[in-house]
Amino acid sequence: xxxxxxxxxxxxxxxxxxxxxxxxxxxxxxxxxxxxxxxxxxxxxxxxxxxxxxxxxxxxxxxxxxxxxxxxxxxxxxxxxxxxxxxxxxxxxxxxxxxxxxxxxxxxxxxxxxxxxxxxxxxxxxxxxxxxxxxxxxxxxxxxxxxxxxxxxxxxxxxxxxxxxxxxxxxxxxxxxxxxxxxxxxxxxxxxx
Amino acid sequence: xxxxxxxxxxxxxxxxxxxxxxxxxxxxxxxxxxxxxxxxxxxxxxxxxxxxxxxxxxxxxxxxxxxxxxxxxxxxxxxxxxxxxxxxxxxxxxxxxxxxxxxxxxxxxxxxxxxxxxxxxxxxxxxxxxxxxxxxxxxxxxxxxxxxxxxxxxxxxxxxxxxxxxxxxxxxxxxxxxxxxxxxxxxxxxxxxxxxxxxxxxxxxxxxxxxxxxxxxxxxxxxxxxxxxxxxxxxxxxxxxxxxxxxxxxxxxxxxxxxxxxxxxxxxxxxxxxxxxxxxxxxxxxxxxxxxxxxxxxxxxxxxxxxxxxxxxxxxxxxxxxxxxxxxxxxxxxxxxxxxxxxxxxxxxxxxxxxxxxxxxxxxxxxxxxxxxxxxxxxxxxxxxxxxxxxxxxxxxxxxxxxxxxxxxxxxxxxxxxxxxxxxxxxxxxxxxxxxxxxxxxxxxxxxxxxxxxxxxxxxxxxxxxxxxxxxxxxxxxxxxxxxxxxxxxxxxxxxxxxxxxxxxxxxxxxxxxxxxxxxxxxxxxxxxxxxxxxxxxxxxxxxxxxxxxxxxxxxxxxxxxxxxxxxxxxxxxxxxxxxxxxxxxxxxxxxxxxxxxxxxxxxxxxxxxxxxxxxxxxxxxxxxxxxx
Numbered sequence: 001x002x003x004x005x006x007x008x009x010x011x012x013x014x015x016x017x018x019x020x021x022x023x024x025x026x027x028x029x030x031x032x033x034x035x036x037x038x039x040x041x042x043x044x045x046x047x048x049x050x051x052x053x054x055x056x057x058x059x060x061x062x063x064x065x066x067x068x069x070x071x072x073x074x075x076x077x078x079x080x081x082x083x084x085x086x087x088x089x090x091x092x093x094x095x096x097x098x099x100x101x102x103x104x105x106x107x108x109x110x111x112x113x114x115x116x117x118x119x120x121x122x123x124x125x126x127x128x129x130x131x132x133x134x135x136x137x138x139x140x141x142x143x144x145x146x147x148x149x150x151x152x153x154x155x156x157x158x159x160x161x162x163x164x165x166x167x168x169x170x171x172x173x174x175x176x177x178x179x180x181x182x183x184x185x186x187x188x189x190x191x192x193x
Numbered sequence: 194x195x196x197x198x199x200x201x202x203x204x205x206x207x208x209x210x211x212x213x214x215x216x217x218x219x220x221x222x223x224x225x226x227x228x229x230x231x232x233x234x235x236x237x238x239x240x241x242x243x244x245x246x247x248x249x250x251x252x253x254x255x256x257x258x259x260x261x262x263x264x265x266x267x268x269x270x271x272x273x274x275x276x277x278x279x280x281x282x283x284x285x286x287x288x289x290x291x292x293x294x295x296x297x298x299x300x301x302x303x304x305x306x307x308x309x310x311x312x313x314x315x316x317x318x319x320x321x322x323x324x325x326x327x328x329x330x331x332x333x334x335x336x337x338x339x340x341x342x343x344x345x346x347x348x349x350x351x352x353x354x355x356x357x358x359x360x361x362x363x364x365x366x367x368x369x370x371x372x373x374x375x376x377x378x379x380x381x382x383x384x385x386x387x388x389x390x391x392x393x394x395x396x397x398x399x400x401x402x403x404x405x406x407x408x409x410x411x412x413x414x415x416x417x418x419x420x421x422x423x424x425x426x427x428x429x430x431x432x433x434x435x436x437x438x439x440x441x442x443x444x445x446x447x448x449x450x451x452x453x454x455x456x457x458x459x460x461x462x463x464x465x466x467x468x469x470x471x472x473x474x475x476x477x478x479x480x481x482x483x484x485x486x487x488x489x490x491x492x493x494x495x496x497x498x499x500x501x502x503x504x505x506x507x508x509x510x511x512x513x514x515x516x517x518x519x520x521x522x523x524x525x526x527x528x529x530x531x532x533x534x535x536x537x538x539x540x541x542x543x544x545x546x547x548x549x550x551x552x553x554x555x556x557x558x559x560x561x562x563x564x565x566x567x568x569x570x571x572x573x574x575x576x577x578x579x580x581x582x583x584x585x586x587x588x589x590x591x592x593x594x595x596x597x598x599x600x601x602x603x604x605x606x607x608x609x610x611x612x613x614x615x616x617x618x619x620x621x622x623x624x625x626x627x628x629x630x631x632x633x634x635x636x637x638x639x640x641x642x643x644x645x646x647x648x649x650x651x652x653x654x655x656x657x658x659x660x661x662x663x664x665x666x667x668x669x670x671x672x673x674x675x676x677x678x679x680x681x682x683x684x685x686x687x688x689x690x691x692x693x694x695x696x697x698x699x700x701x702x703x704x705x706x707x708x709x710x711x712x713x714x715x716x717x718x719x720x721x722x723x724x725x726x727x728x729x730x731x732x733x734x735x736x737x738x739x740x741x742x743x744x745x746x747x748x749x750x751x752x753x754x755x756x757x758x759x760x761x762x763x764x765x766x767x768x769x770x771x772x773x774x775x776x777x778x779x780x781x782x783x784x785x786x787x788x789x790x791x792x793x794x795x796x797x798x799x800x801x802x803x804x805x806x807x808x809x810x811x812x813x814x815x816x817x818x819x820x821x822x
Contacts, residue, residue: 030398125471
């Protein structure tokens, strides 16, 4: 069957990537644009004055550590999947999911810390922006956790292994992206508040 | 028999295209994942919205042209929006202009145009069985549909639909106390737009993925029809700008419903101060126009792409400056993101910043002029065939020139002080963006109707439709330039209180009458469309003798587009009237080795390679056959 070549098979093949992976990258572009818009709005608004100065909750340092660690776990898990080590794969995935949830809890406590400091969602935009950044990011992170859980379930059905890595790769890409996005937001806030 | 070739080009869902599909009514016409059906769904909803949007404009044109007219006869339709004295309610007037803008920009010229033609033509012209994700494509349409339903409902609520203009600037749109339209109507507007943004993004992701990953063999980027280039760049623009509108809308929602102060500051209503402090309404304008300006090109580029194709085919000439066309579209794409503040020259921004944006804005004239030049030189000494699609394409070029020229005035930050928010602006963008894109869309429908429905539209009705619309559009929008220069501000309910407006009463009346006639002419098109769908002349496989891939499919292509293998592409799509060729067109699927009489020297070089490969191929096929025995 493979020998049934036509002239067409020998002419240049257009570049091509797994369509779903490609679509995921495009989706991440849209997320980048949302946060680019919000962070530039923050800068524009800050330049106009009447800006409330407050300290960032220190728990952000911890949550940033958690999200990085979670990415490390997931990457370890991904490499285990490549080696068909299904036990390590599952341990890594479970670790990533648990740390992801821990991150969300941590972000919740950052809101608690803000309220303790009398920085509310309603009030000076300086505070409101922080709530929007963390809230919108957390919302995306929830979608990431759901994605991870879906992949985790499929590992128990032996659907993730070195020959079938597409969904795993997509979940890994998305998760690293969300972690990176948080680090960007945190750095941005450190530099611009 | 799914060969390896086919499998690599498919996305999974449609591998088994040779199997018989047993679609029932629901999967075929409603929850279809076939890009052609989704395109038709977009088209019909786009036409529905165009009628509504057009009708709303007739209502407010009645008010503007005939301010003293008794509108009692509209009471059965508008009910309480007609006052006791038989006049149009002023707040409803604001809602009418708002909804007219929203519907036309987003629902008709974004969803109706991109949604229809990107969906229909991308897989057919690049040689793909369907979109990268048929399911997401279906979802995209249904999000658009939900968005439409919500927007439609908002037309009928007691406080009326959103009334703050299609740009919905806060604080007007953020405070319920401001106007009735800023209440529930505005909430529904925001919900509808959220669905719309989601729909556009899903559509755009699909278009880009499909164009990049699912092209057939030999279909390199330098052989893509200009339509596909246009749809591709449109999708890129949408992907980058719609999320920003989402961010703007999100903050507006927080201001409206949660009491934050992103856009609100120091506002007194009835002598009482609102609690909001620290917000900035100009921030909204920046965010909005970062989408708003690229949106102009989201609307216009697909129309320009369709025009390139229609004009080249019906001039029987290769498009002039294929590469220049691509480069100028790329230029427009990039520039569209760095000119947004020219909508805000009078918002109190730094005049130095204003002059930078003015400079960048005027640069857009360069790629636009390149495109116009190329259209004209393609037409120049061509064997013109005046099909209705061709007429509408030429009409587009005309509007693009006359509307584009006034853009040079408006892009100038000094002149804009006088012209800002007058009817001059209305005239400008209705010609260059509204009518031009609308004509591109109509041209596309006339041109690809045979592929969509397997029948031809009636050409004579098409000519009548064209001349009435073309003349009508100029009659409506040309006088508006004068009205605008005279100082008539847009979005005003009435000018009868101003002395200077008296001498323009007749002109306004003229515009309104012309608008009614132009709107009426669209019913000729509607009749032609639906009548031809069932009773039109049967189409031939390639009625316009065109080169692109969609005409190599069966007259009514099924799910999967080509019954056999996907054809391979050997040449660019504009080999019209090639010297030496037997016919005046050579489809993209004809190998160079089959046309030695018309090949250019560098193409003759390629033929040698082609023949060598074919020899190898033959021997390989022989080996394969022997091994089978």
